[in-house]
Amino acid sequence: MLTEPQNRISPKALTVWRISGVIRAVIEWSIAATAIVLLHIFQGPQWISIILIILGVIFTILHILIFPSLRWKRWRYEVREEELELQEGIFIRTRTLVPMVRVQHVDTVQGPILRKYKLASVIVHTAATMHTIPALDETEAEELRHYISKLARVVEEDV
Amino acid sequence: MFEPKRLHPIASVINTLKGIKNMLIPVAAILFSAGRDGGLSMIFSLIAALVIVLFTFVSGILSWYRYTYRIENDEVRIEYGIFVRKKRYIPFERIQSIDLTEGILQRLFGLVKVKIETAGSSGDDEAEAVLSAISKGEASLIQDYVAAAKNADTRDTQAESEIEQIFNISTRQLVILSLTSGGTGVVISALFALLSQFDDLIPFKRLFRGLKDWAIHNLITIAFFVFIGLSIAWMIGLIITMLKYANFAVVKKEGDLIISQGLLEKKQITVPLKRIQAIRINEPIIRQLIGYGTVYIESAGGSSANEEGANVTLLPIVKVDQIRSIIGPYLPEYALTTDFTPLPKRAKRRYLFRSWFFTIPVVTAALIFLKIWGLLALILMALGSFWAIAKFKAGGWSIHQRQLSLRYRTIDRVTVFMLKNKIQSLEMQESYFQRRQDLGTVGASVSSGFGGAGGTVSDLEISDVQKIYQWYSREKQKQGSLD
Incomplete structure (x- = not known):
């Protein structure tokens, strides 16, 4: 068996994901509510409304309570001298290898929620693909960006 | 100057x-x-x-x-x-x-x-x-x-600047290419697009009202005209393909491949050998039946506005078993192998289940709502299963020193040859169901023009997936087979 990548992302990611889960749930509920009101006005069948409510409850629980912790448990990354390895995915576990020589540039991004919790995501670009490490501590993300771009510069092979 | x-x-x-x-x-x-x-x-x-x-x-x-x-x-x-x-x-x-x-x-x-x-x-x-x-x-x-x-x-x-002929399309190949090309569909859709432009001009509605009664009595005549129309569209498509690919030739000059083609509109494309990211063979179903395929090269050149620059047709039509002897000598880095490790037998079930996952709800819905006519939906399910088995049969992989080759089917059967130092990233995946069966998915990306290209094969033996993963990993190679 292959060993798992070493590092986990910040535990604060859980909070951030739960918050975005709440935002998502609010949007989902408002859509469901509109649909139910419309159904009521136009006297549509009641069972559709009931299904919508049940689905709403299930999705809310999944997005706020279950998915964030499953996702956090699965998320791992490791930066080695010659390559970057990522592991993610709740139902489908994906592991990705990105050699340092293939890295074109590295970004850190920070949305409003991430900023509030002093977190940032690192995005690594190759000539063909884009890989995100979400929710690292601000300083850690900054260091990682420097570290990766330094390693990426060391070896020059032609594309 | x-x-x-x-x-x-x-x-x-x-x-x-x-x-x-x-x-x-x-x-x-x-x-x-x-x-x-x-x-x-x-x-x-x-x-x-x-x-x-x-x-x-x-x-x-x-x-x-x-x-x-x-x-x-x-x-x-x-x-x-x-x-x-x-x-x-x-x-x-x-x-x-x-x-x-x-x-x-x-x-x-x-x-x-x-x-x-x-x-x-x-x-x-x-x-x-x-x-x-x-x-x-x-x-x-x-x-x-x-x-x-x-x-x-x-x-x-690079001292010598001699020109080496690699490929010239023969009349026979041109005919086969045109006969098996999808040009017909293009012509028909262009025709529809054109007709819809003149929507305002031609009073379709008025025309059709009168037509309806007439049509019911003249089904055979209509079928005849539809047939004629389709044949004409097919002929036009055939001619367009012929004009486009006539005089197709590939030569190697210094470090470049020079591809020229076309009868009315002549075109010449230069691809530096250094910029080749991967070689891809596509075999559409009809061409696969008669043993023919198309060879493309993914190139790192080209911009978003010029897709052609990235995805270049190298051999528009060729017997698949001759590909190696035609281009092999000019692309010595690539081993154009035909030796693939197939998927394990138990993967077949996964492919079938995945297809049924979509078709069974459709069939049930059709049976509920359309009653006896819903049985027609079973044809869809049969087609889906057939396609799933074809996909399973196509799947395979091989590693040849520094080269990873993947074979899979979308609709065409696709074979991609990628060198290790051109692969931008490699991915392995396991879903819950795959894990229970010790299967896994492997995917590799190469750069192609403005975006990416590459290949993905589902349901390989998990040990094979790990082998590929280890082959690509620079660090795990150093560790050897310790873990």
């Missing part, structure tokens, strides 16, 4: 035509929208249309007048723009390739269109320069200049 030059005056006509082409739909819309009421609005819309056409004509001439090019200080320098004057200097080292195209207009005057391509890194269409009509002599002069300047740096590595 050092003083600024204009393009051939015919370029102004080309500019105008291009402008008119872009304006065609708006102008038609103006004409048709107001045209029916007659009287004043009719005159207005006519004037508006005329003004637009006149404007395009004048701007076509002006943009020709303002467009100059010259070669200076190892740069191609272009100055253009009617209101805003723009200058673009392209250093020789940045030039990826120079493509020549001879459209019908250019051929009438013995001219060529020259497209100067830079690397696709900036991504926008502004990255390249197009000299839409210059004399052939001038074009080859530019080519020579650029080649000479480039070779000055790397003279010792």
